[in-house]
Amino acid sequence: MAEISALRLLVAAIIVAVTTAFLRLFYILPATWGSHKHPHPEYPRTTPAHMVVVLGSGGHTAEMQSIMRDIDPRKYMHRTYIVSSGDDFSSSKAFEIERKIQSKCTERGSTTTIKGKNDLVVGFWDIKVVPRARKIHQPLYTTMFSSAWCLMGCFRALVETARDSTISPGEYPDIIITNGPATAVMVILASLVLKFLGVAPAWSMNSVYVESWARIKTLSLSGKVLLNLGLCDQFIVQWEILAKAINGRSRWKQVEWHGFLVE
Amino acid sequence: MHREIFVTTGATADFQDLLANAVSNETLQALSDLSFTHLTIQGGKLGDYFQEIKPENTRGINIRFFDFNKNGLQQEMKACQAREGVSEEGLVVCHAGAGTILDAMRLGLPLVVVPNVSLLDNHQEELADELERQGYVVKSDTKDLAAAIKKSTQISRKTWGTSTNERGGIAPIADKLIGYEEEVKGRLD
Numbered sequence: 001m002a003e004i005s006a007l008r009l010l011v012a013a014i015i016v017a018v019t020t021a022f023l024r025l026f027y028i029l030p031a032t033w034g035s036h037k038h039p040h041p042e043y044p045r046t047t048p049a050h051m052v053v054v055l056g057s058g059g060h061t062a063e064m065q066s067i068m069r070d071i072d073p074r075k076y077m078h079r080t081y082i083v084s085s086g087d088d089f090s091s092s093k094a095f096e097i098e099r100k101i102q103s104k105c106t107e108r109g110s111t112t113t114i115k116g117k118n119d120l121v122v123g124f125w126d127i128k129v130v131p132r133a134r135k136i137h138q139p140l141y142t143t144m145f146s147s148a149w150c151l152m153g154c155f156r157a158l159v160e161t162a163r164d165s166t167i168s169p170g171e172y173p174d175i176i177i178t179n180g181p182a183t184a185v186m187v188i189l190a191s192l193v194l195k196f197l198g199v200a201p202a203w204s205m206n207s208v209y210v211e212s213w214a215r216i217k218t219l220s221l222s223g224k225v226l227l228n229l230g231l232c233d234q235f236i237v238q239w240e241i242l243a244k245a246i247n248g249r250s251r252w253k254q255v256e257w258h259g260f261l262v263e
Numbered sequence: 264m265h266r267e268i269f270v271t272t273g274a275t276a277d278f279q280d281l282l283a284n285a286v287s288n289e290t291l292q293a294l295s296d297l298s299f300t301h302l303t304i305q306g307g308k309l310g311d312y313f314q315e316i317k318p319e320n321t322r323g324i325n326i327r328f329f330d331f332n333k334n335g336l337q338q339e340m341k342a343c344q345a346r347e348g349v350s351e352e353g354l355v356v357c358h359a360g361a362g363t364i365l366d367a368m369r370l371g372l373p374l375v376v377v378p379n380v381s382l383l384d385n386h387q388e389e390l391a392d393e394l395e396r397q398g399y400v401v402k403s404d405t406k407d408l409a410a411a412i413k414k415s416t417q418i419s420r421k422t423w424g425t426s427t428n429e430r431g432g433i434a435p436i437a438d439k440l441i442g443y444e445e446e447v448k449g450r451l452d
Contacts, residue, residue, distance in 0.1 A: 045442035062362050070434035075443055174441055177433055206440050210433065214361035216389040234440060239393070261432050262365060263424050 028195040028202050030233040038203035040174070048077035048123065050165050050173040052158075052205070053097070055083045055090035056181020060212065064179055065093055066262040067210055071101050077123030078166045080173065082157055084132045084183055091127060098125055124166045128157040133182035150183065154190035162200070172204040179210045180220050188231050211237040211255075213262045217245065227253055238262065265350035267301040267343045268294060268412070271336060272309065273358040278379050280405040281358065282306050286318050286326065293409040295322040297416055299353070302326045303339055336363065340370050354415060356408070359387035364394070368423035373415045374400040377408065399423060 053068065055061045073079065081094040099112040102122045113119045115126050130153035134143050162172045176191060178184035188207045194200040209232040211223045216239050219227060226232050227246070235255045237243050243257035270285045272278035284290060285304060294302065302324050306313055313328050332339070343353030355367040359378040367374045376395070378388040395402040398421040403411030 040442050043442045044444040049441050049443075051437070059360075059362050066365075067432045068434075069432050070430040071432070071437065072434065075438065075441075175437055177437065208433065208437065208440065212361065213365070214390050215386060216393045218386060218389075234436065236436065241393070258436060260424075261436075263369070263431060 024196055028192060029230055030207065038201075040203050048167055049075060049175065050078040050080070050161075050167045050171070051076040052080045052082060052161060052173045052176045052187070053094075054176065054178040054181065054184045054187050055081055055087075055093060056179070056183055057084075057087070058089055059214075060180040061090045061093045063213060063262055064177075065097050065100070067179070068097050068177070069100055069263060070104075072104070073098075073101050073122040073125075074105060076175075078173075079123070079125040080161045080164075081125070081127045082154075082183065082187055083127055083129055084181075085129050086132070094125070094127055118166060126164065128161060130154050130157050130183060130186070133186055147182075147186065150186045151190060154183070154186045155194070158187070158190055158194060158200075158205075172200040174204060174206065176205050176207045177210070178207065180212050180222050182222060184209065185222050185225050185231075188226065192231060206234070207232045208234045209236065210261055211235075211242070213238045213260065215239070216242055218242075219246075227255065236261065264298075265301065266297075266299045267303060267350065267353040268299050268356065269303045269305075269336075269339045269343050269353070270356040271305040271339075271358065271363055272307055273360055273363070273379065276358075276379060276382055277307055277309055278358055278377075278381075279309060279312060280381075281356075281377050281379070281408075282309050282313060283316060284405045284408045285356065286313075286316060287409075288318065288320075289409045290412065291318060291320075291322045291324055293412055294324055297413065298351070299324060301342075301353075303342070304328045305332065305336060305339065306330060336366065340367055340372060343372050344370060354412060356412070359391045361387075361390060364390070364400070365423075368399060371422060373420060375408070375411045375415050376400045376402050377405055377411075378402070380404070397421060 053064065055064060083090040083094065102112050105122055113122060118124045131146070131150045133147050133150040138146065162170055165171050176187060178187065191205040191207065195202055195205070209223065209226050211219055215237065227235055237255050237257055238260050240257050243255050246253065246255050270281070272281050282304065306328055307330055310328065310330055340355055343355055345352035352373070354375065355372050356375045356377060357363045357367060359376050364374065364376060376391040378391045380388065391400070391402045394400045401411050401415040
C-alpha cells in the first residue's frame, strides 16, 4: 500500500501551484496570441474612460505631447499622468498636453482646467509621481534597487489611480499610453502583476507602447523588453522599415505601423 | 534683406567639430555667397572654445553665440523663416536629435542634419540617413558643411506633416482599443 509521504504532498502542491500560476499568466498576458483577448464588458463603449499616460524624460515627453494631440477629453474624462520624481519638466508638459486637448473642446472656452479640478465638459486630470527607475550616471549595480523601488512606486500609483478614479471610484484605468522611458516598463509590469493577482480585471489597463520616432532600425531598450516579453496589448512603431524588419523576423512578435504618430 | 542661419549643436553632448566648421572661412564664404546676413549658434558649454576660434573676418555676417535657451529653440528657428518684406527663407543646421529635427521640419525650414558620430549610439545617424533618403533633409558630415548648406538652399524638399483634418496621433488607435466606435462620438457630444 502506497503511503502518502509529506514529500509527495509537497511535490504535488508545488506542481499544482506552478501550473495554476502559469495558466493565470497565460490568461492575463496580452496581445501575443491575438489582440483584444479581453474585451471590455461594454462594447461598443459609450461611457467615459480613464486614461493613464506615462511621461518620461525630455525627448520622450516632447514626443508624447505630439502623439496625444487629438485625444478627446470628453471621451477620456479622467486622465492621469505618471511622472518621475524630480521631473518638473514632465509635470509642466502634462499641463501643456491638457491645454492642447482641452482647447479642441470649443464649448469650454479658452481656459485650461488645473489638475485635481473636475469640469463638466473636459472632466478631470491629475498627476501621480513615482521614484526614478534610474538616474543619469547612476552606477549599474544600484539600478536593480532603484528599479525595484520604482516598481513599488508604480503599484502604489496604480492603486491610488484606481482609488481616485472619477469615472468609477475603485475601478482600474482602461488604458495606459507609454513611449520610451524606463518608467513605462515598470508601470506596465505593475499593471500585469495587479491583473495576475486578480486585483484588477483582465480587461482593464490595456497598454499601448509607441516606439520613438527617432527609432528607424532598432528598438529602444524599453521597446525591446516590452516586445520580447510580450507585455503590451499594442506595440506601435513609427517607421515602416522598422515594422517590416521586426514582423519579418518572427510571427510571434508582431508590431503595428500606422504611419507617423508625431506631428 | 535679413537672411538667418541657425546652428544648434545639441544640449547634452558637446559637438566641437560642428561649431568649428560653422564658423570656418569656407562656410562663411558660402553663406556670404548665398546672401545670408545672420548666423546664430547654440553651442552649449563651448563658449570658451568659440571665443578662441571666432573668426576675424566674418565676411559681413553677423554672428551671435549663446549657450542654452531653457524655453526651447522656437524663437531662434522662427527667425529663419521667410517673412514678406522682412526676411528671406533661412536655414537650420542641427545635430541629429529627433526633437530638434521635428521642430525645424514643423516650421517648414530647410534643414541640414549633421550626426554627432562621436556618440556611441548610432541610431541618430540612421534617422538622418532615412530622412535624407525620403527627401526631408540634407545630411552632412562636419567637414562638408559648406557644400551641404548650398545644396539645401537649392534642392526642393519634401514638406513635413501636410496637415489634414483627420484625427492623428494616438487618438484613433486608443479609441479603437477602448471600444469607442466612430458614431459614438456623436452620442457623447
